[in-house]
Amino acid sequence: MKLPALGAENGAEMNRRKFMKNAAAVATVALAPGITLTAFGGAADAQASPDSRWGLLIDVSKCSSDCDACVTACSKENGWKDKGNPLTDAQWIRKVDLVDNETGREISAPVMCQHCDDAPCVDVCPTTASFKRADGIVLVDKHACIGCRYCMMACPYKARSFIHEEVADEDRKSWAPRGRGTVESCTLCVHRVDKGETPACAVACGETGNGAILFGDLMDPESEIAKRLAEYPSVALRDDLGLNPGVRYQNL
């Protein structure tokens, strides 16, 4: 297991710095009448610390197959939704039902952007629109994304969606910029994390009583997530690829 490591600062990181420094200016960019675009929480520059690495621990044994509270919460929080076109509608998080081929054991688990340490989407993005913050959160700079979809080809988790049609005004959140022709995915609710809050999916999962999604700082040995990871076995999805994702699964 290889968790907290954050890669050496690369071009994408530098881009993030510049990007965040411009956040205040960006915040005034009007996208549509009544909609103002803020870049992921505005003052994030001061908060995206290389001393943290944010991640999720998903206990599959606590995840119920008939519950999609995490999906609903994410949709409500970030403005994407099921519009009846399953092939083209965006899904930042989805519930995957699994049946063990050998034993027939049935389980269910949420899958979202795994916030890889060595993210293929960041590697392949031609314009550095896909980038990783110093605290490990992988994002899309919506101003630099040209909609080439190469990141979607590269992501082993199908975590990203392409916005195929115009986004209605009511689906635009000032903290989660969305625009037709660009790619989007789970932001780990970076706007909440930067305010010291927990991502919407983890909160909603807790409220159901299941408590299958645990959010925390993987680099803080005192955090509950770090303690649980140290104490119990966990796996990364497609661990063979060596991407060191920030999202881990227990009891899979």
Add this chain to the structure above:
Amino acid sequence: MERTIYREIPASRPIIQVAVLLGVFIAAAAGAWFYIEHYGHIVTGMNNQIVWGMPHVFAIFLIVAASGALNVASIASVFGKTPYKPMARLSALLALALLAGGLAVLVLDLGRPDRLIIAMTKYNFGSIFAWNVILYNGFFVVVGAYLFVQMSRSMPYSIIRTVGTIAFVWRLILTTGTGSIFGWLVARTAYDAAIMAPLFIAMSFAIGLAVFVLVLTATCRLTDRAIGPKILDRMGNLLGVFAAAVLYFTIVQHLSNIYVAEHSGIERFILLEGGIYTNLFWIGQILIGGIIPIILVYHPTGGKKPASTIVASALVVIGGFSQIYVIVVGGQAFPLEIFPGFTASSSFSDGIINSYVPSYLEILFGFGGVALAIAITGFGMKVLRILPTNLSDVNIGQE
């Protein structure tokens, strides 16, 4: 034997008819593109599982053909084969035009084509895609210079040879880059293989030469210029070698994959159970694009006839297109295995074969790229002295 005289093609009736036809295709493509641009990619057949569809198949076909179309010029000036020299200018022009057509489709299919300037100014040097942007732009510069020195009066052969060698190396690197767009995708079992780069180079040799033969023979027929059966036979034999090289790399690609248990699923899909993709592979690529053209050009008697080379070229084009469709779309149709050992299902197409039906808009749009490439070539031949007046065997000489 007369001197090789290069002349612009005349605006004769057949040429104007072809130009009008190309204009219709380009206008239809423009209309299709505006429609997609207005409503978004929702009106295409592409979706969140098949993110690259028919426009990419056309674009990659044209880009691969572009680097291969330079073969004839390379054979003439890098490898010093005299009979190919009169055709070298057309080879370079066609290479530029095919790349322009392919890039037009690729760029206009972006979600935000209006942001092209970002792709030109913000580079992620770790991205093979960004490297391709540099390689494409460089190709225009290098091949443009190559065409210029070929057409300059009293230019020493040493300079033509030097520039030609740079262009030859550049096109090899460029196609390595195109193949690596797929070869370096670790996530998908259909790709993730270093052999993609040499496979694409072999494909470019075959498809590029085939397109060159078709454009050359069509232009000669439309302008009443002679082209000798011997030179066509030579190109036909070369096409046979290239088609065999594509088959060789294809066989190695699939045998290597079959050997790896992890990749057996995608191999079973493409080779046996993939429906349209399996048919396109065996009938389109292997039979029509490989075995039949090889038999045609090497047939002891029929292989010497010009028609054999021309028909073989058309078949290689069809096979090459099928192959790229299988690679691009077939590779995405097979589900990603995120949970090995489990059968997965979800509202996001986990665990199922992804469906893709190209819309007529995408097909029109793609053919527009082809028409644009031919139109640029025709315009170049109309205003520049690209094509010799006589390509008969007695006229173009021997080694």
